[in-house]
Amino acid sequence: MAGEAKPLKEKLKNGVEGLSARQLAEHHGVLYAGYVKKLAEIEAKLATADLTEANATYSFVGELKREESFCTNAVTLHEAYFDSLGGDGKPSGRLAEMIARDFGSVERWDADFRAAGLAARGWVVLAFNWNDMRLHDYSLDIHTHGAWGASPILVLDVYEHAYFLDYGTARKKYIDAFMRNADWAAANARAEKCGIYG
Numbered sequence: 001m002a003g004e005a006k007p008l009k010e011k012l013k014n015g016v017e018g019l020s021a022r023q024l025a026e027h028h029g030v031l032y033a034g035y036v037k038k039l040a041e042i043e044a045k046l047a048t049a050d051l052t053e054a055n056a057t058y059s060f061v062g063e064l065k066r067e068e069s070f071c072t073n074a075v076t077l078h079e080a081y082f083d084s085l086g087g088d089g090k091p092s093g094r095l096a097e098m099i100a101r102d103f104g105s106v107e108r109w110d111a112d113f114r115a116a117g118l119a120a121r122g123w124v125v126l127a128f129n130w131n132d133m134r135l136h137d138y139s140l141d142i143h144t145h146g147a148w149g150a151s152p153i154l155v156l157d158v159y160e161h162a163y164f165l166d167y168g169t170a171r172k173k174y175i176d177a178f179m180r181n182a183d184w185a186a187a188n189a190r191a192e193k194c195g196i197y198g
């Protein structure tokens with residue numbers, strides 16, 4: 001899992017309407033890149049850690065294991081978030097058809113995703129759950145929450161660091177900007193890659 005930080009999409013480098021270049025650069029170049037670096041550090045330390053000292057209250061290996069999960073999900077979700085930006089915000093393709101099937105309509109999904117964005121403390125993830133074979137909007141209060149067996153398709157980061165430089169506490173305006181810039185071509189490609197179209 002550990003490796004190099006993925007570069008920011010070319011079309012995000014100068015910012016997009018509603019999200020400044022500085023906001024995206026701080027989020028990507030400092031915070032996301034920091035998770036990638038720390039994950040590599042954790043994995044290297046785990047390879048040589050003293051496993052005999054494992055203890056649930058405190059142990060070095062226990063902390064490494066906890067932070068391994070935290071950082072792994074932080075990297076996965078941030079990569080999906082940056083991949084979810086840079087489009088025209090218009091749901092399209094087979095994904096739009098599946099959204100209408102599973103949420104009743106694209107409009108209902110849009111309202112559900114935005115509401116989850118206002119209510120969540122960390123993330124909103126449009127994901128395909130392989131257990132019931134349908135799409136859901138999952139809300140996560142921390143990186144280590146989530147639904148096992150679900151593949152992220154469109155990911156929204158609602159931690160304050162994702163929007164505070166541009167919007168202060170006005171999270172709703174940030175969510176509006178995200179939705180205007182959602183990259184549905186990338187979301188369709190992600191859905192295709194994880195095999196939900198069969």
Ligand SMILES: [Fe+2]
Pocket residue numbers: 027031078157159161162
């Ligand atoms: Fe973030």
